[in-house]
Amino acid sequence: MTGTPDVDDQDFDETLDDSFEERADHVEENVIKSGTATGDQFDEIVRVLCARGLVLLVGPRGCGKTHLMRYAWLECVEHKDRPFSVYTSLNRYLSLEPLSRARTDANGLFHSWVLARILEGAQETFRRVGGSSDYDIGTEFGLETGRLAKLVKALERNFQLDPVDEMVHRELSVEAVKRVLADLATRSGRTRTVLLLDDAALTLSPAFMTEFLDILRVIKSPEIAPKCSIYPGTTVFGTRFHADHEGRTVSAWAAVDNAGYGAMMQTIAERRYPEGLSGIAPEARTLLQYAAFGIPRAYLTLLRSVQAAKPTKSSMGSTVTKVIRAHRDNRIREFRSLGEKVVELKTLIRVGEKFFDGVVAAMTARNEELKGKREKATVLGIEAKEFDPLSSRMVDLLAEAGLLHREEEVSHGRDRTYRRFTPHLAALIAERAFSPGERGTSLGNIVEFIARPNEKHPVRRNFTTLFSAQGINETLKLDLPPCQNCQTPRNAEKQKFCQNCGSKLVDELIYNRIMAMEINGVPGLTEFLIRKMESANIKTVGALRALQDPGTELRKIHSIAQARSDRILTKVEDYVDEMMS
Numbered sequence: 001m002t003g004t005p006d007v008d009d010q011d012f013d014e015t016l017d018d019s020f021e022e023r024a025d026h027v028e029e030n031v032i033k034s035g036t037a038t039g040d041q042f043d044e045i046v047r048v049l050c051a052r053g054l055v056l057l058v059g060p061r062g063c064g065k066t067h068l069m070r071y072a073w074l075e076c077v078e079h080k081d082r083p084f085s086v087y088t089s090l091n092r093y094l095s096l097e098p099l100s101r102a103r104t105d106a107n108g109l110f111h112s113w114v115l116a117r118i119l120e121g122a123q124e125t126f127r128r129v130g131g132s133s134d135y136d137i138g139t140e141f142g143l144e145t146g147r148l149a150k151l152v153k154a155l156e157r158n159f160q161l162d163p164v165d166e167m168v169h170r171e172l173s174v175e176a177v178k179r180v181l182a183d184l185a186t187r188s189g190r191t192r193t194v195l196l197l198d199d200a201a202l203t204l205s206p207a208f209m210t211e212f213l214d215i216l217r218v219i220k221s222p223e224i225a226p227k228c229s230i231y232p233g234t235t236v237f238g239t240r241f242h243a244d245h246e247g248r249t250v251s252a253w254a255a256v257d258n259a260g261y262g263a264m265m266q267t268i269a270e271r272r273y274p275e276g277l278s279g280i281a282p283e284a285r286t287l288l289q290y291a292a293f294g295i296p297r298a299y300l301t302l303l304r305s306v307q308a309a310k311p312t313k314s315s316m317g318s319t320v321t322k323v324i325r326a327h328r329d330n331r332i333r334e335f336r337s338l339g340e341k342v343v344e345l346k347t348l349i350r351v352g353e354k355f356f357d358g359v360v361a362a363m364t365a366r367n368e369e370l371k372g373k374r375e376k377a378t379v380l381g382i383e384a385k386e387f388d389p390l391s392s393r394m395v396d397l398l399a400e401a402g403l404l405h406r407e408e409e410v411s412h413g414r415d416r417t418y419r420r421f422t423p424h425l426a427a428l429i430a431e432r433a434f435s436p437g438e439r440g441t442s443l444g445n446i447v448e449f450i451a452r453p454n455e456k457h458p459v460r461r462n463f464t465t466l467f468s469a470q471g472i473n474e475t476l477k478l479d480l481p482p483c484q485n486c487q488t489p490r491n492a493e494k495q496k497f498c499q500n501c502g503s504k505l506v507d508e509l510i511y512n513r514i515m516a517m518e519i520n521g522v523p524g525l526t527e528f529l530i531r532k533m534e535s536a537n538i539k540t541v542g543a544l545r546a547l548q549d550p551g552t553e554l555r556k557i558h559s560i561a562q563a564r565s566d567r568i569l570t571k572v573e574d575y576v577d578e579m580m581s
Helices: 007-017 029-034 040-050 065-078 106-129 137-141 147-156 163-171 174-187 206-219 261-272 282-292 296-309 316-341 343-370 389-400 425-430 443-450 463-469 510-515 527-535 541-545 550-555 562-580
Strands: 054-058 084-089 193-198 224-230 247-251 380-383 404-406 417-423
Touching: 029 065, 040 054, 040 065, 040 193, 040 247, 054 065, 065 084, 065 106, 065 193, 065 224, 084 106, 084 174, 106 137, 106 147, 106 163, 106 174, 106 193, 106 206, 137 147, 137 174, 147 163, 174 193, 174 206, 174 224, 206 224, 261 282, 261 296, 282 296, 282 316, 282 425, 282 443, 296 316, 316 343, 316 389, 316 425, 316 443, 316 510, 343 380, 343 389, 343 417, 343 425, 343 463, 389 404, 389 417, 417 425, 510 541, 510 562, 527 562, 541 562, 550 562
Parallel strands: 054 224, 054 247, 084 193, 193 224
Antiparallel strands: 380 417, 404 417
8 A cells, every 4th residue: 555544544444454353363252153164174174183193284374274273172162072172372482482592491491381381271171161260270280370371471471480480390291281181181071182282383493393292292192182283394393203103184275176165265255254245246256266275364355355445346357356466466475474584594485486486477378378278277297306305395385375285296107206286376367377368357257267177287397497487597595694793694504703793603583583573564554553653663573562561552652542552462463473383
């Protein structure tokens, strides 16, 4: 948005944005129950989440992992024949990263934090199913009320631990937690326990991930079944944890070519955002469903964006395509943010974006050749032998961002196995891959083209061809973080002092990079709110979070009352959670 919005624009933007909640971690329980579009895939995933055994629930951001876990938790809470279910999110794990500079036992503190988060989730469940609404789980360890929650807050805020906090940290163990879980399940009339551990990818901290996997191995038992939501491709399990042997992997990412895909998306919109469907023609809805690429949250966002534009019947086509292009741009922007968070990935992200552009260009060119036939091309194939660790990592990052959907590998003869990927349909739509030769924008024609069956074989390419077509001539590498004093790039991984200024080289914490991000980059904040905060010298995410009472400080700013203050804090915390997860 450019220019200075008037008051009406400010109020309209904020009212529209608050008309429904897209993120499942903030949706009220009654909406989780009534706004869920169930079906064969959904029901099977919920069944697996409530069953015995370790499960890894895989999918990119927004595909419904949190919704599935919260729904499964509610099912267990409301039905006595289901297990004792514990839900907790580990999305704030990166806030413990600064402890690695202050303590030698940072991994141990993270260990205690995970166990404390599990116990907090167990406390909430027991309050619901054990008939004790004021139950405090700290009593199981002889602690005063609220003491466990205080430890969690202290660790997440990097506060200095007092002697009691230190004692609680030392007392927490996996065996003690297993004992408490077993006891609470028995007292609740349940025979076993499932642990729904959301946001457990921990992709930005391999050390914490190793510690977490150790917890999983020990806590898993015939009576306790952990279920973890992770991202596709980028979750690193290390050498001591073998996912295929420890449990099973289940995809939460809905396939666009699934027979029930459109009906599922339509039901979600009807139950979660019915006003968003008003005035939007069937072909426009269908195209937006394709552009959502299996992400329910994206479909709701696309509907909201179209409604915000208030298109006429004659402008509907151009409005929908503009909204889809903006959605594509936002997905690319989210992918770039990975390089901002993790300096080591900058080259992989930069080259990965160009590689993705090459994949889209290849699909577009092939569909131009197919325009006279009754087939389409959306699947790319690259021989498996072409992949090395860095190219695999690059493609995995694209999958984590939801830009590439990994399909099953196929064999085309002896020693010729192809890894197959489908690029984000919003990118293909934005590049007119499904409207070859057309000058105008006929939504019906685009939908009809996408509905065609895929041609038998994928579009085959190799990295050399794709890189060359996009002018990529740099070598894939992991970047070294620069000197924090003068920003000069390092020459070697084990270099201890800067070759330019002589300063001692210390790796910058990812947490600090996130805190240094500018407030004007937070999605969902209007230019009006950003200007107001900047006028009060609140220019970064960290500056806002450093305030002792941010809500009160925000309300001191002219034109920022309770509603806008709450909105700012919610948007910033959501942004931090997204960046840290």
